Amino acid sequence: MAIGDVTAVPGTDDVYYVDTGMYETEMYGSVYIIDAERPAFVDTGIGTNHEHLLDALDELDIAREDVEYLLPTHIHLDHAGGAGYLADACPNATVMTHEIGVSHLIDPEKLIAGTKAAVGDQWEFYVEPKPVPEDRIEPLTDGNEIDLGDRTLSVFHAPGHAPHQTMFLDSKDDLLFTGDAAGIYVPERGQVRQTSPPSQFDLEACLDDVRTIEEIAPERICFGHFGSCEYSEELMESYKRTLVEWVEAVRQKREELGDDDAVIEHFAEHTQMTDLWGERKASEEEKLNVRGVLGYLDWQAEQE
Numbered sequence: 001m002a003i004g005d006v007t008a009v010p011g012t013d014d015v016y017y018v019d020t021g022m023y024e025t026e027m028y029g030s031v032y033i034i035d036a037e038r039p040a041f042v043d044t045g046i047g048t049n050h051e052h053l054l055d056a057l058d059e060l061d062i063a064r065e066d067v068e069y070l071l072p073t074h075i076h077l078d079h080a081g082g083a084g085y086l087a088d089a090c091p092n093a094t095v096m097t098h099e100i101g102v103s104h105l106i107d108p109e110k111l112i113a114g115t116k117a118a119v120g121d122q123w124e125f126y127v128e129p130k131p132v133p134e135d136r137i138e139p140l141t142d143g144n145e146i147d148l149g150d151r152t153l154s155v156f157h158a159p160g161h162a163p164h165q166t167m168f169l170d171s172k173d174d175l176l177f178t179g180d181a182a183g184i185y186v187p188e189r190g191q192v193r194q195t196s197p198p199s200q201f202d203l204e205a206c207l208d209d210v211r212t213i214e215e216i217a218p219e220r221i222c223f224g225h226f227g228s229c230e231y232s233e234e235l236m237e238s239y240k241r242t243l244v245e246w247v248e249a250v251r252q253k254r255e256e257l258g259d260d261d262a263v264i265e266h267f268a269e270h271t272q273m274t275d276l277w278g279e280r281k282a283s284e285e286e287k288l289n290v291r292g293v294l295g296y297l298d299w300q301a302e303q304e
Contacts, residue, residue, distance in 0.1 A: 002026060003049075006033075006056045009228050011220060012173045017227050018056045020045040022078060023125050023281050027187075030079055030224040032177060034170070035060055037149025040069035041093075042168060042177045043224060047081035047127040054089055067093045069146060071153070073179025074165035075101035076197070077115045077126060079224060084108075084130025095132050096146065098157065099139030101164035105132040118198050118291070122284050140166055153177075156216070160206030161195060167213075174219035176231070181209040183239050185223040188276055192223075192239045194246045196292035203247050203296060210240050250293040264290045 003021035014036065020029030022045065031053055032042040039062050045053060057064060067090035072080035075097060083095050083105055097105065104111040108129045116123050140146075142157035151172035158165045158181035168177040183192035196206075213221070214236050221235075222228040229235070253263050267290045273282035 003029075004052045004055065006059050007227075009173075009175065009220070009222060012175070015170070015173060015175060015222075016056065016060065017222070018045075018053055020052050021049050022046050022225075023122065025277055025281050027226045028277075028281075031082075032222055033057070033060065033062070034148060034151075035062060036151055036172075038068040038147070039066055040071055040146075040148055040153075041067065041086060042071045042222070043073055043079045043179070044070055044082035044086050046078050046125065047085055047129050048125060050082040050085040050089075053082065053086060064090045065092055069093060069148070070095045071146070071168060072097045072101070072105075073167065073177060073181075073224060074098065074162045075104050075111060076162060076180075077111065077129060079179060080105060081126060081129045084132050087132055087136050088130065093136070095137040096140050097137070098164040098166050099141055102137055102139045104164075105129075105137060106134050107131060114199070118288060120284065120287070122288075142166075156212055158209040158212065160202050160204075160209040161197075162200050165209075167209075169216060169218060175222050175228070176213065176216055176218035176220070177222045177224075178213065179224045181206075182213055182221055182223060182236070183242070185221075185226040185229060186273075186276065187226055187229065190229075192235060192242065193273070194242055194289060196243075196246065196289045196296070198288070198292040198295045201292040201296050203243060206243055207240055210236050210243075246289075247293050247296070250290055251297060254294065254297070260294055263294065 005019050009015040016033045018031045022028040030043045031045045034040045070093050144155040146153040153168040156167040158167045161180040180195045267286045268283040271282040271286045
């Protein structure tokens with residue numbers, strides 16, 4: 001799969017994954033197209049290279065006017081940054097996201113500032129999001145259902161990675177679109193890696209989200225990054241261990257070094273993802289995730 005490619009999700013004949021070339025890393029793009037009676041995007045990409053998504057519609061022979069829904073799993077800009085651009089191009093589409101995030105897509109000023117603070121030098125890969133018109137967006141809450149005509153998407157709140165995150169369960173193909181609730185899939189290794197960005201990462205809530213996925217036990221998980229894989233209990237058990245061990249590793253390194261900047265640099269220098277994601281992306285991803293855990297540890301200490 002290469003940047004711009006459109007690939008059918010295995011086991012389906014009308015759900016597709018689009019590689020948007022996010023961060024100039026193949027398959028990092030996080031966008032699915034459901035070619036239902038009422039077509040929908042799940043996630044909208046980073047905004048940069050959103051023309052790949054419009055090209056994908058053309059390739060699938062879906063008229064832009066026929067797209068009914070744009071469904072960011074959460075409002076982090078690698079998932080919702082393209083919402084305003086796609087809303088412009090798909091004039092009949094309604095944007096739907098968790099109620100906590102709606103106001104930030106209408107007026108993204110705080111979202112932009114928060115993203116710049118979180119991603120640092122990676123901001124150069126982003127484009128400032130277009131505001132979503134207020135009359136084009138609707139809120140979602142846990143338990144909602146979205147009617148796509150030949151299937152229903154059931155909405156599950158999954159606030160561990162971010163309080164505005166939801167997952168969508170496809171009733172036709174038993175697919176669960178998890179955003180970042182199930183971590184970042186690494187297909188080359190058959191593993192799932194942690195994603196713990198600042199400033200709202202919550203370990204206990206993340207573990208609860210994975211338990212929700214285990215209760216659903218879908219046929220297949222459609223991850224927010226790097227595509228999909230068959231669901232397995234073993235994979236989810238592994239991810240729970242990964243989360244706990246990751247937070248403990250950062251906690252121990254902070255106790256050892258006593259300096260947060262040194263902790264961040266330590267994990268950036270010792271990343272194991274360079275061979276897959278490139279030195280820069282792998283290093284920046286580690287820094288982002290460490291900062292999220294450090295913030296979580298500070299918050300946890302305040303509760304004690």
